[in-house]
Amino acid sequence: MIVVSGVGIAAAMLGLPADPAHAQVRGTDGLAASAQASGDGVRVTGADPVDMNSTQAMNGTIVVQTVEMGNRWSHVQNTDEIHVSAEFTTGDASYAVRIDKPMPRHPLGRYTTWSGAVYEHEMHGDTGIGTAKLPKMRPKIALWGWAEVRRNGEVIARAAPAHVMVVTDGPIPGVMLEIDTEDKGLAAEPDGYINVMWHKVEALQMPEGPERTSQIIGWIGIIAFVALFGGLAAFARVERPKP
Template sequence: MFLLAKDTVKFSILVGFSAIFIDAVIAHGLFWDNDPYWTYWVTKTFLITTVFLFGTAFLGIGILPGLILTAAHTAILEIYYQWLAPVGLPQEPEWLDFNHLWVTGVPAHFLAILAGYLLALWLWRRNHPAQQIERAETRYFAIYGLLATALIVVVDGVLTQMVLLRDFPGITFFVQHILIGFVFVCAWTAYAGVGRIGWIVGSLMLALVWTAYNMYLGPRGLPLRPPTYSGYEDLWWRSFPGAFVSALVGWWLGGYLMKRRRNLEWTGVAMTLLFLAVAFDPAFGQTLPVEKGTNALLAGARASGEGMRVVGPDPTNMKSTQPINGEISIETSEMGNRWSHVQNTDGMRVRATFTSGDAQYEITVDKPMPRHPLGQYTTWSGVVYDHEMHGDTGIGTGKLPKMKPEIALWGWGTVKRDGQVIAAMAPVHIMVSSGERPMPGVMLEVDTEDKALAAEPDGYLHVMWPKVDELRMPTAQTRTRMIVGWIAMVGVVGLFGWLAYSAPGWRRKGVDA
């Protein structure tokens, strides 16, 4: 039985969600007892939906089409995770072995996806009576969706990746964008139509979908380079406008070519040659700087002169101190807070020297601590600006008052006493607070939680300079991002409000909704 275009989209999405549910609960939960993580779940849902949407347009729905399409999907899935992508992203990439892919993976994935398809088929048949639909009605719809998506991806490869970013994002990147783009173009076309407004707004929405996927889930570089994730400026000042223009051009061109179907073969050849030309263009070898795609927020501080050192069994007892004299310089780069050190790991460069009693100390920190060693609280990938901690916040220790330092960092440091290294990878926590904030100054803590600094009598170092000599914060960058964000939120409300109000058939006298 064949379905209308809109019903084909509905059924395929139902299959996608049903199949990924069975895959998550039975295959990965009961059978393997593992979690391949978010990029896998979302990308695989789009892969399932893509295969069954395109296949249903040609084969219709039923048990036999389900068996054929499930087999096709299983083959594509195993090939994809064999050569194009690891699991575990956006946290930690893991390339699957032969056993997981081909020995247990093929039958487990086939059965899980088939079960999801049969569940969707049963639900569909209970709610939709059989109709006689000609295959051609949905076949051209699927071809149009694939053609438009391919054109958009090719234009995006030239405009966004080659011209704006000047970096080849990897084959996996293009495969993921085709999967997402095909499902989106078909669903949007089925519900919004192919008119000018639908095409323009659809291009905007596809650009937003791609940007969100690139930000949270989709890496660059695979399969030949380690996965990296784009930062704020690459995403919003280059990728998003490039994707929007590419979608406008590719979507329009797809509609134009579908009206002249006799030219489709030559269009396919031209797109293939253009894509290959882009992929092997020497310009793609010119990458951005080493910290590509990070677009960090930079901050720094400095303090010097007299200070104090906490001594005794309690690192937070500010009444048990002795004087110190020295200086500390702090440079930080905050790369974002997307909860994965693969997506963003902050940068820091700290050097502190001070004299305490008869001893001379030097502490350097250049390795961030992306996570707390025991996961007790977040470290924001190493650096955070203007965030509450300690006190009753659940971050840090409740023995210190709640505070909101301008700069806070967690890292791994080297500690020297009188020129001798006494710790090579000691946990370090630093806070910089100025003005009327609680406990103003620069606070430097070394191993105050475990007190495992064996060469020190108390097992830790806790030093504080009461005055900040210099403080530099990314105020202008932060303000610009917030202004742009407010404008965007108000803009999309206005856009969708106008579209809803002016929808055909709803603007009647006395009716405005």
């Protein structure tokens, strides 16, 4: 027999995860976060897109802006906002990358993309999110989107799958920009992908604690309200005398 709690029913009715403790908070205007990095970094080269021992020098800048609106049951409801602008030079080529369209779900359904953006959630390693070739990490900001890529001023991709992570601690701190590293389908590139990384996060702005706390309290209040009236309705049905 399957037992569904009042909280679970309320969460389903509201389109929220059943466990608020493990849920991202949905606010009226969402939770905004941003980061940037510049200067020297590395580009991964070779057959393995995440082999950090096979790299060449890179120099450039990246700016990351996101508004995370909370988990939703359907990717059609996606309202996350992501804006990434990166320019960098590596080898004899200069690149410009823009990511303005979020990826609400993985193209092949391999794992969740949290409707485009997520904050402070574990991924990679043994998490089942991303690749097990990278160690488990907990980025301050992570996003998935569709990238336009220019090399030496020429567009080489208009909607390439991209993943960005902003990591401040752990085994690989910095800002990592991956483009088509899973399928290596970037035909204009010799290795079929682009993976660049800045080793230092220059600036980071995350949602403040009180904002998250107030939104969590609001969630709990709404769920409790719906659960209370659901319980009263069930009690009334039980107490109603038989004809």
